[in-house]
Amino acid sequence: MDAVALAQAMCDHDALCPTVTDRVTRDILLVQGRRVGIIANYGAGYEHIDLAAAREAGLAVTNTPDVLxxxxxxxxxxxxxxxxxxxxxxxxxxxxxxxxxxxxxxxxxxxxxxxxxxxxxxxxxxxxxxxxxxxxxxxxxxxxxxxxxxxxxxxxxxxxxxxxxxxxxxxxxxxxxxxxxxxxxxxxxxxxxxxxxxxxxxxxxxxxxxxxxxxxxxxxxxxxxxxxxxxxxxxxxxxxxxxxxxxLPHLGSATIEARTAMGMKVADNLDRFFAGEPLLDPVA
The missing domain is CATH 3.40.50.720 (NAD(P)-binding Rossmann-like Domain)
Known part of the structure; x- marks a missing residue:
């Protein structure tokens, strides 16, 4: 998804689940009419997400540590x-x-x-x-x-x-x-x-x-x-x-076991967020 699609997704959905190659910038996070409440990142690294802007927007941000x-x-x-x-x-x-x-x-x-x-x-x-x-x-x-x-x-x-x-x-x-x-x-x-x-x-x-x-x-x-x-x-x-x-083409976590566990971490963080429970892996 390019920046335009990501910004539109912020307005159309309740959660955004980017990967480490998506650039989630300040403009995307602070877009007018945003509906998203949580950025549940699929990956351990989160340098591609502007955390300061996420905090300013009141958004929760999680990642997927440990499993990879x-x-x-x-x-x-x-x-x-x-x-x-x-x-x-x-x-x-x-x-x-x-x-x-x-x-x-x-x-x-x-x-x-x-x-x-x-x-x-x-x-x-x-x-x-x-x-x-x-x-x-x-x-x-x-x-x-x-x-x-x-x-x-x-x-x-x-x-x-x-x-x-x-x-x-x-x-x-x-x-x-x-x-x-x-x-x-x-x-x-x-x-x-x-x-x-x-x-x-x-x-x-x-x-x-x-x-x-x-x-x-x-x-x-x-x-x-x-x-x-x-x-x-x-x-x-x-x-x-x-x-x-x-x-190598970024294969670090590319095992069935690791990628499945990463997906489950994303899902678990989403479940907790929408249930109003403490998040498993908060980074913001």
């Missing part, structure tokens, strides 16, 4: 494995008919075993990734505003740059918003080791895609694995053509 944790952690590990082992490069070569057989130095990648995984953020998904990574023999470190006593990690870094200098894999799990926009920029990419891999299953806005494309093209870092993008569904054109980046 394991599915998104699976995708983070998938991206790590694909990028480290150059799996996407190999599949493209084989499908194109260019594979000439096994060779000792052909598409040699890196093992996860013994590598330092740097987690940016320490929420539910990052913790689930840490548990999985430990099964691969990875060492775990993390960056956040403050240390967490229950984080399954070997080290805490208060400074993101210091973690980026040490991590073999840097995996992003921070929230979106103005404070974290382009936290991975040219300066941060410049301090990462040349063999390092960047993985993003958090928010597309966390990464300066232009700076990342340059770093990958110049082999200043080894590879990247991305599931989210700054201007979805549009991806930086240079990234599309680079062999050393794995690009």
């Amino acid at each position: 944790t394991e599915a998104t952690a699976d995708i983070a590990i998938t991206l790590m494995l694909m990028a480290m082992r150059r799996a996407a490069e190999g599949e493209r070569e084989l499908r194109a008919g260019d594979w000439t057989g096994w060779r000792p130095t052909h598409l040699v990648g890196q093992s996860l075993d013994g590598k330092l995984l740097g987690l940016v953020g320490f929420g539910r998904i990052a913790r689930a990734v840490a548990r999985r990574a430990q099964a691969f023999g990875m060492r775990i470190a993390y960056h956040s505003r403050r240390p967490a006593a229950d984080m399954p990690a070997d080290a805490y870094y208060a400074d993101l740059g210091a973690l980026a200098q040490q991590a073999d894999v840097l995996s992003l799990h921070a929230p979106g918003g103005a404070e974290t926009r382009h936290m991975v920029d040219a300066a941060l990419l410049a301090v990462m080791p040349a063999h390092a891999v960047l993985v993003n299953t958090g928010r597309g806005s966390l990464v300066d895609e232009g700076a990342l494309a340059e770093a990958l093209a110049e082999r200043r870092i080894a590879a990247a694995g991305l599931d989210v993008y700054e201007n979805e569904p549009h991806v930086h054109p240079t990234l599309i053509d680079l062999p050393n980046v794995v690009l």
Whole structure:
């Protein structure tokens, strides 16, 4: 739905259930003649909703946390494995008919075993990734505003740059918003080791895609694995053509189990709102 359709929906219906790719702006939320009383978002992230305008309009806003944790952690590990082992490069070569057989130095990648995984953020998904990574023999470190006593990690870094200098894999799990926009920029990419891999299953806005494309093209870092993008569904054109980046179409929560549970969360929040009961997952 475009902005016009969303604004009309605000006037025609009692609830609006957007997805993370719908931009629910101030103009939409404050449209004259609005009837909607609740924005029940289908997704955990809600940066696409103007919460200040929602509060001004007296609208309730909910999201769907918790239920997509394991599915998104699976995708983070998938991206790590694909990028480290150059799996996407190999599949493209084989499908194109260019594979000439096994060779000792052909598409040699890196093992996860013994590598330092740097987690940016320490929420539910990052913790689930840490548990999985430990099964691969990875060492775990993390960056956040403050240390967490229950984080399954070997080290805490208060400074993101210091973690980026040490991590073999840097995996992003921070929230979106103005404070974290382009936290991975040219300066941060410049301090990462040349063999390092960047993985993003958090928010597309966390990464300066232009700076990342340059770093990958110049082999200043080894590879990247991305599931989210700054201007979805549009991806930086240079990234599309680079062999050393794995690009997935926002599959983090794309399991039958997770997507069904997300839908049920939306329905449960709607039921509670219209019954006048406390909401399960209020964000505004």
